[in-house]
Amino acid sequence: MGFNLSPSPSLTHSSKPSLVTVMPLLTQTIFHPSTTISHRHPGIACTPTRLSNPRHLCLLLSLLASLWLGAMVPSQSEATETVVHRENSLYQYLLVLEDKEKNERYLVNREKTTLYQGGVKLDTPDQLLFEYSRISFLGLAYLKQLPKDALFIGMGIGAMPRFMAKHFPENTIEIVEIDPAVVNIAKEYFSFKELGQMTVKVEDGRQFIKRSKKGYDIVFLDAYQGETIPFHLTTREFLQEVKARLNPGGVVVSNILSPKKNKFFTSMVKTYNAEFVNLSIYKGKESSNYVFVASGQAVTPEVVWNRAKDIQDGRRLGIDLAAINQDQLVSSLPEENAEILTDDFAPVNLYQHMEEGQP
Amino acid sequence: MIKLIVFICGAIVMSFEILGSRVLAPNFGSSVFAWGSLISTFLAGLSAGYYFGGKAADRSPSTRKLSLIVLCPAILFLTFPFYSNPVADWVFDLNLGIRLGPLLASILLFFLPSLFLGAVSPYTAKLAICSLHTSGKTIGTLYALSTLGSIVGTLATSFYLITVAGVKVLIMAQGGALLVLGGILFYANIRCEIPEWLKRPDEKHS
Incomplete structure (x- = not known):
């Protein structure tokens, strides 16, 4: 389940x-x-x-x-991490851990795991601790102008929306999170606040997308159950529904956790390619995350580099987006040995556990 | 024959339930609410099926009537791809909330098929029982086979089938299997036989 x-x-x-x-x-x-x-x-x-x-x-x-x-x-x-809070929510087991040495706090789903659902350095809570969340903001460079409306599906500890609110305060930010316990934990243990133009909605991401009438300039897809994206948030039909909510020129940024370039990865590439004219993928150096940036128009890396430079300097992001664009862009997107995932057929659980090249 | 029917129907019920979770997910997610709705709907369908199947079995039971009980879900399964999305979308648009939404969708999509598949059990039991001396064993065997079929259906679907074919194809294939089964039953004539060991003592004494 x-x-x-x-x-x-x-x-x-x-x-x-x-x-x-x-x-x-x-x-x-x-x-x-x-x-x-x-x-x-x-x-x-x-x-x-x-x-x-x-x-x-x-x-x-x-x-x-x-x-x-x-x-x-x-x-x-040595386990220097102490448990700050633990809770069994409607959807999952949630643990808040604190590493006193590093002065960091994490949200995880299991007692002994290196899979973090969110994390923050306590003395710099406005910065993005995880690499994939920093890379994700490169998605902004695929927009012709700065965004006005942003949507986050999957909240975690709210680090990314918080970062967005800080550096792009003119934005309206909507966050959709299915688990009310996650929202409470973000507020209580990770000092998350719904500031100004930010709203949090407790709902299934796909249901929200289907019901929403609003348009968004940028949509961040980062909804996970443990290490897996719920299958109904991986399919072509879902991407079509997301696309329908994008403003002209809008961008989808997706966090894809995939330690191998196996059939799960190739199928995600194929599915995104089937729905979006442009797909750029960035590979994490510090982790097994890929960041997919998908949009309706082709953009050259040079244009992205220039815009990234403007954004990081203009908004003082403290992230070298241009360098990420130069160093971490995946050049070849494999589509052999891949299936387009649909609502009818999406064996993501199986594909995730496959080896590279395994048909 | 009776045993095979019970086994296959048991397998199809649970396979359909697993596939049902995939049918619900795009509109209702795969939360604990969706699963709760799904499981309780199947149980409701089965218990209603047991009740009405048992009642029907007492009125001049025949294999031909049993074939109709099997052919009804066959038709529902074969046409499932044509009505499942419209029904699910319609319920989604009613916006009933995270609990009632998946529950209503489950009832509309899964109650009837599981009712018919449930009715198979008491009906076949009636056909298979001809002596009260052995009714316990007969019913026990049928229960066991039905549940064994359910285990096979659950595992085969969740471990394997869902990774090789689409949900709609799988449901239609099950409809096809039921259609064949119903067709055979329509022309078959199953009657129970009094086991030899029950006859002999009487023969000896006489």
């Missing part, structure tokens, strides 16, 4: 490696494009046992597990 619109996963760095007696086998970082995703791995908790040499056993198990998963990085990290 997949549920909907939860926040925005990003696989990112976590605590520094160090040795402790109780060490969950969890990979902390996805450093390299070819690195296997690890947060899905059940993890072997190596607790001290009555065995004569528990640490050896632990090491052995870690080793075995890492062999099994290929490139997984078995880190032995």
